[in-house]
Amino acid sequence: xxxxxxxxxxxxxxxGNPLTVKCTYSVSGNPYLFWYVQYPNRGLQFxxxxxxxxxxxxxxxxFEAEFNKSQTSFHLKKPSALVSDSALYFCAVREHRGxxxxxxxxxxxxxxxxxx
Amino acid sequence: DSGVxxxxxxxxxxxxxxxTLRCSPRSGxxxxxxxxxxxxxxxxxxxHYYNGEERAKGNILERFSAQQFPDLHSELNLSSLELGDSALYFCASSVGSIxxxxQFFGPGTRLTVL
Numbered sequence: 001x002x003x004x005x006x007x008x009x010x011x012x013x014x015x016g017n018p019l020t021v022k023c024t025y026s027v028s029g030n031p032y033l034f035w036y037v038q039y040p041n042r043g044l045q046f047x048x049x050x051x052x053x054x055x056x057x058x059x060x061x062x063f064e065a066e067f068n069k070s071q072t073s074f075h076l077k078k079p080s081a082l083v084s085d086s087a088l089y090f091c092a093v094r095e096h097r098g099x100x101x102x103x104x105x106x107x108x109x110x111x112x113x114x115x116x
Numbered sequence: 117d118s119g120v121x122x123x124x125x126x127x128x129x130x131x132x133x134x135x136t137l138r139c140s141p142r143s144g145x146x147x148x149x150x151x152x153x154x155x156x157x158x159x160x161x162x163x164h165y166y167n168g169e170e171r172a173k174g175n176i177l178e179r180f181s182a183q184q185f186p187d188l189h190s191e192l193n194l195s196s197l198e199l200g201d202s203a204l205y206f207c208a209s210s211v212g213s214i215x216x217x218x219q220f221f222g223p224g225t226r227l228t229v230l
Binding site: 090094105106107 | 158215220
């Protein structure tokens with residue numbers, strides 16, 4: 001069964017510093033990986049995805065993520081955090097098996113708090 | 117704004133009642149997904165429809181049902197409501213049913229069961 005883990009409930013970082021939000025996944029086939037962000041009282045917004053190819057994926061608002069197959073990880077990164085980046089971040093995985101696709105499974109979310 | 121609309125934004129009802137949540141996908145999107153978000157369960161996939169047909173089921177209770185209409189809007193029906201059904205219910209849409217299509221989420225319906 002596919003699963004995704006976000007080991008940190010909360011990440012604190014000072015504005016201007018680099019940030020990393022961790023995600024590891026488990027699938028038996030090839031994964032499609034996604035990052036979403038949720039601001040208070042709002043729906044989830046798509047940030048970026050990994051399908052295949054280059055392990056470094058660039059997304060919206062200066063975020064990027066690195067796919068590491070050997071470590072089954074897909075960590076979200078940003079070189080310089082902004083206070084406005086403070087939000088709840090979700091990693092999600094969907095398994096691709098020979099043309100058939102499985103449901104999208106979300107992690108438990110990581111609250112990013114950027115201090116001014 | 118994702119282009120996905122959900123109504124109503126808030127819903128307060130009593131135990132045992134039945135409610136209907138409505139979702140209109142982005143223009144051109146054929147897939148609609150329903151999710152439940154609660155503090156204890158996190159974000160849980162409920163059901164997926166593609167062009168009117170059910171494609172996948174997740175942790176959806178038998179008291180819950182959904183459908184997608186010919187105009188592609190979808191409704192989630194929740195019946196015999198219990199206190200534990202209080203949650204945020206999100207609808208999402210994507211252009212197809214392929215696994216690498218990103219999903220676009222609506223603003224959600226906050227359901228409170230008293």
